[in-house]
Amino acid sequence: MxxxxxxxxxxxxxxxxxxxxxxxxxxxxxxxxxxxxxxxxxxxxxxxxxxxxGDILVDFASGAASYRRLHGGGKNEAIAKACGLTKKRDLRILDATAGLGRDAFVLASLGASVTLVERNPVVAALLSDGLRRGAATAELSWLSQRMQLCHCSALQALTQCAAIEVVYLDPMFPPRDKTALVKKEMRAFHDVVGSDLDADALLAPALELAEKRVVVKRPAYADYLAQQAPTMSVTGKNNRFDVYVNAAI
Ligand SMILES: C[S@@+](CC[C@H](N)C(=O)[O-])C[C@H]1O[C@@H](n2cnc3c(N)ncnc32)[C@H](O)[C@@H]1O
CATH class of the missing domain: 3.40.1630 (S-adenosyl-L-methionine-dependent methyltransferases)
Known part of the structure; x- marks a missing residue:
C-alpha cells in the first residue's frame, strides 16, 4: 500500500x-x-x-464539538450513561476505535481520562493535530491531561494496556443517515478508511481488559457486535450503546 x-x-x-x-x-x-x-x-x-x-479536520475548540460540550446533554447523554460516567466521573477509558475523536472528547470533557487508539495513519494525523490545537486553547486546559493518542491497532492496545475500567468501541458501519455532514465525512471515511471488517474480533479482548464494562456504539438497526447480546443497551438519538458489564462501577 x-x-x-x-x-x-x-x-x-x-x-x-x-x-x-x-x-x-x-x-x-x-x-x-x-x-x-x-x-x-x-x-x-x-x-x-x-x-x-470541503475540508475535514478535528476541531475540539469550536464548531460542533464545542457546542455539544457547552449545550449538549452532559452526563445525561446516552454515551455518558452507557460508559458509567453518571456513577464515576474520572473513569479510565480506552477508546479503541477513536476516529475523529468526537466521542472521546465528550467522555473526556465530562471528566474521564481517555486513551484514543487509531490505526489509520490519515485519521491518526488529523486527530493528533486536533489534540495539538485543542491543548493550546485556554478553555480546554484539561485536554492534554485527559486525552492521549496511541497510533496502533486496537488489538495491540487491548492486549498491552493496563488499568482500563471501560473499553469503548465504535467500528465503522455502513451508513443510512442522509444528512450533509454525515454524507461528507462518510464519503471521506469510506474512501480513506474503508470498512472495519475485523471489528467482531475486538469484543473478546475488550471484555478481557475492561475492569468494569465494554461499551459498543451501533446504529439502531445494526446487529450486536460478534452477535453477542449485551447486558443492557442505552438508546441514543441516532445510535444504540450496547453495554457488556464485567463489574459494577
Ligand atoms: C466510526 S469511526 C469512530 C468514530 C469516533 N467514535 C468518533 O467519535 O469520531 C471508526 C474508526 O475506528 C478505526 N478503527 C477501526 N478498527 C480499528 C482497529 N482494529 N484498530 C484501530 N483503529 C480502528 C477506524 O480507522 C476509524 O477511524
Missing part, C-alpha cells in the same frame, strides 16, 4: 517531518486525490477533485 500523501504547500517543515515520521506519511508537492493539507494552521483532509466536499 502507498503511503498517504501530505501536501508540502505552506506546511512548516519541522511539523511536516514530524508528521511523516509519526504516521508514515509521504510528503508530496503534487498530491492527487485524498491528501492531508495545511489550512489556517490546521491539518485538513482534502480531495483534489471534490471542491464541494
Amino acid at each position: 502507498l503511503a498517504p500523501l501530505l501536501s508540502s504547500a505552506a506546511l512548516p517543515a519541522d511539523y511536516a517531518a514530524s508528521l511523516c515520521q509519526q504516521f508514515g506519511l509521504q510528503l508530496s508537492e503534487h498530491a492527487v486525490g485524498w491528501h492531508l493539507a495545511w489550512q489556517d494552521d490546521a491539518l485538513v483532509l482534502r480531495h483534489t477533485e471534490l471542491a464541494k466536499q
